[in-house]
Amino acid sequence: xxxxxxxxxxxxxxxxxxxxxxxxxxxxxxxxxxxxxxxxxxxxxxxxxxxxxxxxxxxxxxxxxxxxxxxxxxxxxxxxxxxxxxxxxxxxxxxxxxxxxxxxxxxxxxxxxxxxxxxxxxxxxxxxxxxxxxxxxxxxxxxxxxxxxxxxxxxxxxxxxxxxxxxxxxxxxxxxxxxxxxxxxxxxxxxxxxxxxxxxxxxxxxxxxxxxxxxxxxxxxxxxxxxxxxxxxxxxxxxxxxxxxxxxxxxxxxxxxxxxxxxxxxxxxxxxxxxxxxxxxxxxxxxxxxxxxxxxxxxxxxxxxxxxxxxxxxxxxxxxxxxxxxxxxxxxxxxxxxxxxxxxxxxxxxxxxxxxxxxxxxxxxxxxxxxxxxxxxxxxxxxxxxxxxxxxxxxxxxxxxxxxxxxxxxxxxxxxxxxxxxxxxxxxxxxxxxxxxxxxxxxxxxxxxxxxxxx
Amino acid sequence: xxxxxxxxxxxxxxxxxxxxxxxxxxxxxxxxxxxxxxxxxxxxxxxxxxxxxxxxxxxxxxxxxxxxxxxxxxxxxxxxxxxxxxxxxxxxxxxxxxxxxxxxxxxxxxxxxxxxxxxxxxxxxxxxxxxxxxxxxxxxxxxxxxxxxxxxxxxxxxxxxxxxxxxxxx
Numbered sequence: 001x002x003x004x005x006x007x008x009x010x011x012x013x014x015x016x017x018x019x020x021x022x023x024x025x026x027x028x029x030x031x032x033x034x035x036x037x038x039x040x041x042x043x044x045x046x047x048x049x050x051x052x053x054x055x056x057x058x059x060x061x062x063x064x065x066x067x068x069x070x071x072x073x074x075x076x077x078x079x080x081x082x083x084x085x086x087x088x089x090x091x092x093x094x095x096x097x098x099x100x101x102x103x104x105x106x107x108x109x110x111x112x113x114x115x116x117x118x119x120x121x122x123x124x125x126x127x128x129x130x131x132x133x134x135x136x137x138x139x140x141x142x143x144x145x146x147x148x149x150x151x152x153x154x155x156x157x158x159x160x161x162x163x164x165x166x167x168x169x170x171x172x173x174x175x176x177x178x179x180x181x182x183x184x185x186x187x188x189x190x191x192x193x194x195x196x197x198x199x200x201x202x203x204x205x206x207x208x209x210x211x212x213x214x215x216x217x218x219x220x221x222x223x224x225x226x227x228x229x230x231x232x233x234x235x236x237x238x239x240x241x242x243x244x245x246x247x248x249x250x251x252x253x254x255x256x257x258x259x260x261x262x263x264x265x266x267x268x269x270x271x272x273x274x275x276x277x278x279x280x281x282x283x284x285x286x287x288x289x290x291x292x293x294x295x296x297x298x299x300x301x302x303x304x305x306x307x308x309x310x311x312x313x314x315x316x317x318x319x320x321x322x323x324x325x326x327x328x329x330x331x332x333x334x335x336x337x338x339x340x341x342x343x344x345x346x347x348x349x350x351x352x353x354x355x356x357x358x359x360x361x362x363x364x365x366x367x368x369x370x371x372x373x374x375x376x377x378x379x380x381x382x383x384x385x386x387x388x389x390x391x392x393x394x395x396x397x398x399x400x401x402x403x404x405x406x407x408x409x410x411x412x413x414x415x416x417x418x419x420x421x422x423x424x425x426x427x428x429x430x431x432x433x434x435x436x437x438x439x440x441x442x443x444x445x446x447x448x449x450x451x452x453x454x455x
Numbered sequence: 456x457x458x459x460x461x462x463x464x465x466x467x468x469x470x471x472x473x474x475x476x477x478x479x480x481x482x483x484x485x486x487x488x489x490x491x492x493x494x495x496x497x498x499x500x501x502x503x504x505x506x507x508x509x510x511x512x513x514x515x516x517x518x519x520x521x522x523x524x525x526x527x528x529x530x531x532x533x534x535x536x537x538x539x540x541x542x543x544x545x546x547x548x549x550x551x552x553x554x555x556x557x558x559x560x561x562x563x564x565x566x567x568x569x570x571x572x573x574x575x576x577x578x579x580x581x582x583x584x585x586x587x588x589x590x591x592x593x594x595x596x597x598x599x600x601x602x603x604x605x606x607x608x609x610x611x612x613x614x615x616x617x618x619x620x621x622x623x624x625x
């Protein structure tokens with residue numbers, strides 16, 4: 001069995017309560033940090049651990065913390081990003097539902113490290129049940145003296161609040177989240193200045209994902225060096241993977257980074273293979289925004305070696321033959337799924353969720369949805385395929401925030417790897433309405449000799 | 456566009472005002488506008504939807520301009536600017552849920568309830584609509600019902616029918 005740091009006690013009855021959480025060793029990290037470590041020493045441990053942001057970008061958490069400006073007399077804030085909205089990702093909901101104190105404990109330690117006296121957990125509005133769970137957990141922690149004034153006699157004060165969002169994917173982008181927390185529309189800000197300099201209310205702010213903050217707890221308990229030993233290369237520690245789609249056992253799994261993708265999909269410890277005895281056609285490995293890969297490139301690198309669940313291995317080969325770990329939203333498509341239809345679905349999502357601030361994204365996502373709609377519904381032209389590539393290129397890199405890229409990549413990658421399926425929709429509109437293209441050669445194992453050079 | 460019922464005056468209960476006061480205390484002095492999104496949720500939970508009168512009242516409470524409330528309420532998908540059924544069944548329609556049958560479920564719902572997406576049944580009880588990813592992709596198809604956003608997972612036609620029957624009896 002792989003090591004579990006976050007979900008070790010997930011099946012213990014009552015682990016959502018403070019008492020049981022403490023019986024299982026909870027709040028040790030708060031005691032250790034506040035009583036024996038300086039804030040800088042906590043930052044140092046997190047730096048040593050090699051922990052990378054679990055929300056999608058994978059930026060080293062300790063480094064992000066060390067960028068925080070600390071001018072005299074100015075408040076600093078820690079804001080937890082619990083706006084989990086990336087299609088395919090549901091790990092934060094799972095963690096907050098079952099072990100809310102892991103997040104609360106992480107928030108206390110992290111706030112202490114950053115010198116924040118008030119911290120917010122911004123939870124997407126649809127997760128009202130989770131908001132209630134967190135509020136109850138905060139009340140418990142406060143009653144036990146882990147929050148409020150002079151925590152554990154250390155002289156450190158912290159208030160922690162839960163803020164509901166309003167149902168907007170864009171608020172997962174950290175500056176849009178801050179705008180929303182200030183009571184405004186979720187329009188991302190132009191950077192610089194980065195939140196570390198001017199974030200919430202113009203004050204220095206760190207925004208971290210739920211899982212990143214929860215991971216601070218085992219890092220402080222066991223030390224950054226211990227955490228770094230888990231995983232592979234620069235992908236240290238464990239990662240929560242949300243597995244969905246046509247799998248025997250979809251759900252949230254904690255893996256040690258470096259696990260072979262094939263083992264994750266097919267072994268009984270994890271997803272247990274493809275549902276209904278079907279074959280795997282394609283995957284989206286890190287949430288809907290990352291490039292889609294055919295089955296063969298999911299399991300193997302272009303050079304024929306096994307692909308691993310790690311930041312580096314998943315992005316091996318760049319976008320030509322690779323993808324990204326992203327937020328760990330792993331979506332599996334079986335042989336009966338239509339890539340054109342799914343790409344259209346994702347495009348509609350991005351069109352719906354574009355905040356409308358930058359014209360390439362506001363207009364481009366609409367165009368992509370429209371063109372994909374006609375391809376999927378039998379009215380497409382051959383030229384539409386290149387038109388989509390063209391539009392996607394004009395969005396990518398030309399917007400304030402990464403939503404534009406996130407909208408462009410799924411479309412560009414679907415055409416890169418599944419162009420014959422798109423062409424079939426144009427050539428056989430009637431057939432494409434009645435049936436699907438099937439698995440074609442997308443699962444044929446890649447032999448080293450057959451690797452084509454992408455230009 | 457403004458309907459007659461929107462012009463009727465709106466009263467906030469004392470419990471709602473107390474809740475708004477508690478929410479406003481979470482932010483530093485002078486930053487009470489931060490309370491806007493949570494307060495709109497509370498108001499919607501009490502009144503069912505956000506009429507322009509209700510939004511004006513929120514603006515007055517927070518001492519901000521009404522436009523600052525309108526622009527927020529119209530930006531976020533969870534706020535209803537039109538009256539809706541007592542129960543709004545919101546089905547996730549994004550990729551992963553569609554891989555496991557969300558589209559067929561929505562067709563079934565349209566037939567069962569006899570209203571199109573966004574419309575209200577004649578008895579005023581139900582509306583339904585497709586919404587974007589609800590972060591429960593491993594348990595699809597899923598739907599949620601406000602204002603508590605109770606979650607229903609691994610749905611099929613039969614489970615939805617049972618749910619609708621139960622809500623009808625409430």
